[in-house]
Amino acid sequence: MIEVAELTKRYGSTVALGGVGFSVPPGSVTGLLGPNGAGKTTIVKILLGLVRQDTGRALIHGERYRDLTAPLRTVGALLEAGCAHRGRTARRHLRWLARSNRIPLSRIDAVLEQVGLPDRAARARISAFSLGMTQRLGLAAALLGDPDVLVLDEPVNGLDAEGIIWLRSFLRRQADQGRTVLVSSHLMTEVARTADRLVVIGGGRVLADLPTDELIERYARPGVRVTARDPARLAAVLRGAGWEVRPLPDGALSVTGATAGQVGDLAGRHRIVLESLGGTSGSLEDAYLDLVARADNPPPPASPPSSAPATPRPSTATLPPSSAVTPRKDSR
């Protein structure tokens, strides 16, 4: 079990975390999702005692990392690839880790097999490893103490397609065996394939915290994605027609509740040149971009903030007060 509560962290004038809280239950994969700079690594580093928070708690099985009596046997961590001494062989690196943490050497073969590093690779110097092999070695090191908590920062980075598929089933197996698994990623589609729950963060705040399928249902509303030569004018016209419009980070506009035909007609009547126009079925990626965009650009007062809950609801969902997100239904 991982519990993070009211975590704040500033680096000089940069607020990396502005009061983050969530928990990660055992037996499931939780995705910590957010764009670059959202604060994911800071959370992971605080959890692992590598960075000290300003305020708040980050606990593993109810304890701070530095108070754990056998950290490597409790938490397996993967930070950026390439932490190992590159002149060593993989096997020597694992042997050194095992010895210094009083872990039986027999675990080495077990974890090498678990992560699919063949003996030939284990005897090679780490400097000759591809990024994918380095990631596998990092995972082997994380598993060495047979921990029941795994904290992996962007484990997909550097993996090829085969490695990604392998990682997915690897994480699923770990959770199915009862482990608590927290995986950070900036890739929505990827993490949503594996994670049972998603904690979406942006700008150092929790934007959503709920089961993956609920996140899709709640945020991935069908609508229209449109790009125009003059997006600001198009947005004004569409809002004038009563539709909810949000700029997406790539410059497109997301229009909720309209059909492509309606948007095309309206643009035509106002002689606004469209560059692309299409209906969206409410994809996961859009839901994510939408959430992040909502946090960056809170909707104008025209969209009804009055119907948003006045106080955070004690349900699984945590929404920023400024987002004015009105879930279609609360399934709780």
Ligand code: ADP
């Ligand atoms: P993520 O992992 O989601 O990309 P980070 O936790 O690395 O985000 O960073 C969150 C914010 O804190 C960013 O604005 C980043 O620039 C800043 N930051 C992170 N580490 C440091 C540091 N050591 N010194 C100064 N600023 C930092």
